[in-house]
Amino acid sequence: MTNDALGRLTALLAPDMQATNQAILARMDSPVSLIPQLAAHLVAAGGKRLRPLLTLATAKLCGYQGERHIQLxxxxxxxxxxxxxxxxxxxxSTLRRGYASANAVFGNKASVLVGDFLFARAFQLMVEDGSLDVLRILCAASATIAEGEVLQLTTQNDLSTTEDKYFEVIRGKTAALFAAACEVGGVIAGRSAEDCAALYQFGMDLGMAFQLVDDALDYSAVQAELGKTVGDDFREGKLTYPVLVAIAAAQGEEQEFWTRTIEQGEQTEADLPAALELIKKHDATARTIARAEQFIDSACAALQGFPESEMRTALIDVARYTTARRF
Amino acid sequence: MTNDALGRLTALLAPDMQATNQAILARMDSPVSLIPQLAAHLVAAGGKRLRPLLTLATAKLCGYQGERHIQLxxxxxxxxxxxxxxxxxxxxSTLRRGYASANAVFGNKASVLVGDFLFARAFQLMVEDGSLDVLRILCAASATIAEGEVLQLTTQNDLSTTEDKYFEVIRGKTAALFAAACEVGGVIAGRSAEDCAALYQFGMDLGMAFQLVDDALDYSAVQAELGKTVGDDFREGKLTYPVLVAIAAAQGEEQEFWTRTIEQGEQTEADLPAALELIKKHDATARTIARAEQFIDSACAALQGFPESEMRTALIDVARYTTARRF
Incomplete structure (x- = not known):
């Protein structure tokens, strides 16, 4: 999404976002110093904080006046x-690629264990908050995320992966947490099941669109020209939407290309440019963005039941601009 | 512990244990088939099930009559x-050693993600159970486990590790879950805070002893003679109790030996036998077992407030025999 729409939403929620950042820093602390140190590598470094922003925004959209949304x-x-x-x-198998992530700096094991700590700490904060409904939503989302990630592993390198299976993967690995983050805002505001379901739907559709755009950007020539990393998904043999589009349209040599590079994982340096060429030829990123736009339409429709407000407009703008981000 | 004491406790709880095994199999299921498949590698394979057994046993010790202890x-x-x-x-760094664990069969990433799923699923089951007290206990234990594991990572190869630091590590990585498993039994039976604290203490001391014995067995000549794996901790440069004892008693060449093998991690094939020799020379496994026995005394004392019963005797026997297990 463009900085403009997200920037406006962030500005609207500035004091809450600042309080959330403070809560994040305060509660990721531990007497075991490697924990805040490694967590800081990701958490404290900032980032868009899109997911917590959704919880803050949906709580405010529902007229919530308390302080629970900060901790949640x-x-x-x-x-x-x-x-x-x-x-x-x-x-x-992927160690060779050598990208710079927390595990590259601190080691796999430390990354796993600090992840576990943050996961457990999240549940501790929810227990402090004391709502079994909130716990139910975020526990279910956590299980669904893991299921989506495992499903992604099992579809990797599998050319027979269907569009439905792909949607199941991204629903789990990405959209489930967007949906839960939004639903929680309605739940703490004491809204009806119908309103909470609408917020859930908004988050779910937004998350689906967000991941589709992410997957499109990984094959974006514009990104490549700007010196951004592209082709991570290609190298990992992930069956993302753009690849599914290109494979569906492939004939003869093109089919052999995808079988060799994705299914058999045999890649040379010339293969990524060739893949980008095929993606372009079949208009696959544009078609991926178009699919994302359908999800955004659904997301915006989900908010129609809420009265017009500054917050609703800001949320719809963020959703609308999801498909406009190009880098 | 010997099979006898544990066998008697398991026999006393046979129908509950069977129900627990069924619950484990039923609830680790997922439409993503790799999840039950990989989980089965560990969960369904059996094992002693010592920790769930403690929850079942403490619940019964407290006269609990319901069914919640099964799911918990x-x-x-x-x-x-x-x-x-x-x-x-x-x-x-440890990939070279090539031991046969789930990650060796299914890959690191699948192991991590299925672990996440089981973790989230555990919290879902607790939310179903509906007790915020139980959630608080097991969330805190989960965070403490992660802290203990990370602390262990940071003390690895560090010869200046103190006995206190070692106890902090095993309290986190092992004893915290034993303690929580026992406390939960009292909580669902509606026992007083004092009784629950006593059960917590029993589990904590038992867990400390259990880990001390585990650490002693990793340097046990008897184990080595029986063809069991020994020396894993040595190869990983872990500062366990037996090593701390041997290092404290070391002079001159022995100090150089530990500095080279543990601190600098430079090991040859001749080093493990040499380490076992030093451990034997300084009576380090016997002194580790003796330290474990102190914890067992404390564990048994913690149960003195509970009236005599078949279950109390069985729990005390299990504790007493912890330090008797030799393989």
């Missing part, structure tokens, strides 16, 4: 950070 | 299994 937004960020730490753990 | 015992086992899966994740 911190929980959401801890869960996200834990999954990032665990997601970066590399297998023997 | 399954939670305890899921948390334990998740930590095992994550504990086995190897760093680049």
């Amino acid at each position: 937004a911190a929980c959401v960020e801890f869960i996200h950070t834990a999954t990032l730490l665990h997601d970066d753990v590399v297998d023997e | 015992a399954a939670c305890v086992e899921f948390i334990h299994t998740a930590t095992l899966l994550h504990d086995d994740v190897v760093d680049e």
Whole structure:
């Protein structure tokens, strides 16, 4: 999404976001100094904080006046950070690629264990908050995230992966936490099940679109020209939407190309440019963005039941601009 | 512990243990088939199930008549299994040693993610149970486990590690879950804070002794003669109690030996036998077992407030025989 829409939402929530950042720093502390040290590598470094922002925004959208959204937004960020730490753990097979993640700096094991700590700490904060409904939502999301990540592992290098399976993967690994983050805002505001379900739907659709765009950007020629990393998904043999589009349109030599590079994982340096060429030829990133836009339409529709407000406009703008981000 | 004492406790709780095993199998299921598949590698394979057994036993000790202990015992086992899966994740540096763990069969990443799933699932089961007190106890234990594991990482290869620091490590990585597993039994039976604290203490001391014995066995000549693996801790440069004893007694060449092998991690094939020799010379495993016996005395004392019963005797026997196990 462009900095403009996200910037406006962040500005609207500035004091709450600042309080959330303080809660994050205060509660990721431990007498075991490697924990805050490693967590800081990801958490304290900043980032967009999109997920906690959604909890803050939906709480305010629902007229919530208390302070519980701060701590719960911190929980959401801890869960996200834990999954990032665990997601970066590399297998023997991927060690060669050498990207710079927490595990590269601190080692796999430290990344895994600090992720576990943040995960457990998130649940401790929820227990402090004391709502079994909130716990239910975020525990279920956590299990679904793990399921999505495992499903992604099992579809990796599998050319027979269907669009449905891909959507199941990204629903788990990405959209489930967006959905939970939004639903929690409604729950603490004491909104009806119907309103909470609408917020859940908004988050779910936004998350699906967000991941689709992410997957499109990994094959974006514009990104490559700007010197950004592209092709991570290609190198890992991930069956993302753009690749599914290109594979569906492939004939003869193109089919052989995808079988060799994705299914058999045999890649040379010339293969990424060739893949980008095929993606372009079949208009695969544009079609991925178009699919994301359908999810955004659904997301915006989910908020129609809420009365017009500055917060609703800001949330819809953030959603609308998701598909506009190009880098 | 000998099979006799543990066997008697297991027999006393046979129907509950069977129900717990069924709950474990039923609740580790997922539409993502790799999850039950990998979890089965550890969970379904059996093992002693010592931790869930403690929850079942303490609940019965407290006269608990309901069914909640079954599901909570399954939670305890899921948390334990998740930590095992994550504990086995190897760093680049340890990949060479090639031991046969889930991560060796399914890859690091799958082990991490399935561990996350089991962890989240455990919390889902606790939310179903609906007790914030139980959630508080097991969330805190989970955070403490992670802290203990990270602390262990930071003390690895550090010859200046103190006995206190070692106890802090094993309190976290092992004893915290034993303590929580026992406390939960009292909590669901509605016992007083004093009784619950006594059960917590019993579990904590038992866990400390259990880990001390484990650490002694890793340098046990008897184990080596029986063809069991010894020296894992030595190869990883872990500062366990037997090594701390041997280092404290070391002079001149012996000091140089530990500095080279543990601190600098420079080991040849001749070093493990040499280490076992030094451990024997300084009576280090016997002194480790003796330290464990002090914890067992404390554990048994903690149960004195509970009236005599078959279950109390069985628990005390299990504790007493902890230090008798030799393989």
